[in-house]
Amino acid sequence: AQRVTQPEKLLSVFKGAPVELKCNYSYSGSPELFWYVQYSRQRLQLLLRHISRESIKGFTADLNKGETSFHLKKPFAQEEDSAMYYCAPEGNNDMRFGAGTRLTVKP
Amino acid sequence: ETGVTQTPRHLVMGMTNKKSLKCEQHLGHNAMYWYKQSAKKPLELMFVYSLEERVENNSVPSRFSPECPNSSHLFLHLHTLQPEDSALYLCASSRGLAGGLESGELFFGEGSRLTVL
Numbered sequence: 001a002q003r004v005t006q007p008e009k010l011l012s013v014f015k016g017a018p019v020e021l022k023c024n025y026s027y028s029g030s031p032e033l034f035w036y037v038q039y040s041r042q043r044l045q046l047l048l049r050h051i052s053r054e055s056i057k058g059f060t061a062d063l064n065k066g067e068t069s070f071h072l073k074k075p076f077a078q079e080e081d082s083a084m085y086y087c088a089p090e091g092n093n094d095m096r097f098g099a100g101t102r103l104t105v106k107p
Numbered sequence: 108e109t110g111v112t113q114t115p116r117h118l119v120m121g122m123t124n125k126k127s128l129k130c131e132q133h134l135g136h137n138a139m140y141w142y143k144q145s146a147k148k149p150l151e152l153m154f155v156y157s158l159e160e161r162v163e164n165n166s167v168p169s170r171f172s173p174e175c176p177n178s179s180h181l182f183l184h185l186h187t188l189q190p191e192d193s194a195l196y197l198c199a200s201s202r203g204l205a206g207g208l209e210s211g212e213l214f215f216g217e218g219s220r221l222t223v224l
Binding site for chain 1: 197215
C-alpha cells in the first residue's frame with residue numbers, strides 16, 4: 001500500500017540551530033517527491049520538489065532511494081520557518097500527504 | 108482573482124441538509140482535487156479529476172458527490188452528512204494529472220470549513 005510517514009508530529013528548535021524533518025515513504029514505482037508548507041493563516045503551498053534539486057528558503061531535501069526517505073533539512077533555522085510541513089510523494093493519479101510535522105523555531 | 112478560490116469559506120449544516128462546496132481555478136490547469144483535512148488525521152485525498160473526468164475515488168461515502176462541469180470548476184455536493192464529516196475541505200489543481208509527465212505542483216485553495224450539527 002502507498003504510505004508516507006512523518007514520525008515527528010512536533011519539532012521545536014532554537015533560532016540558528018539545524019533542523020531536520022523526517023519523511024519515509026512506501027510507494028510502488030518511483031514517485032516524485034515534494035515538501036509542502038503551511039504558514040499560519042496561509043494556504044498550503046509548495047516548498048520544494050526533488051526533481052528541481054533547488055534550495056528554497058535555505059531548505060534542501062535529499063532523496064535516499066535505498067532507505068526510501070526524503071528528509072528536509074536546514075542548517076540554521078529562522079523564526080519565520082515556524083509552520084506545518086508535509087511530505088508528499090506523487091504517485092499515479094494522486095498525491096498523498098504525510099501527517100505533517102509542526103516546526104516551532106524559538107527565539 | 109487568481110489562483111484557486113473556494114466558496115463558501117465556512118459552512119454549518121444539519122445532517123438532513125443538502126449543500127455544495129465550490130472550487131474555481133484561474134490557472135489553466137487540467138487536473139483538480141478534493142482533500143479532506145481533519146483535526147486528528149492527515150490530509151485525505153477524496154477525488155481526482157483530469158480534463159473533467161473522475162480518475163480517482165478513494166472509497167469516499169456516497170453522501171459526498173463531486174462534479175466537474177469544466178476544467179475550471181469543481182463542486183462537492185453534500186447530502187445527509189454525519190458530524191464526523193466536519194472538517195476543512197481543500198481543493199487543489201495542477202497543470203496535469205499527478206504522476207503524469209506534465210503534473211507539476213499542486214496549488215491549493217484556502218479551504219471550506221464545514222461543521223455538521
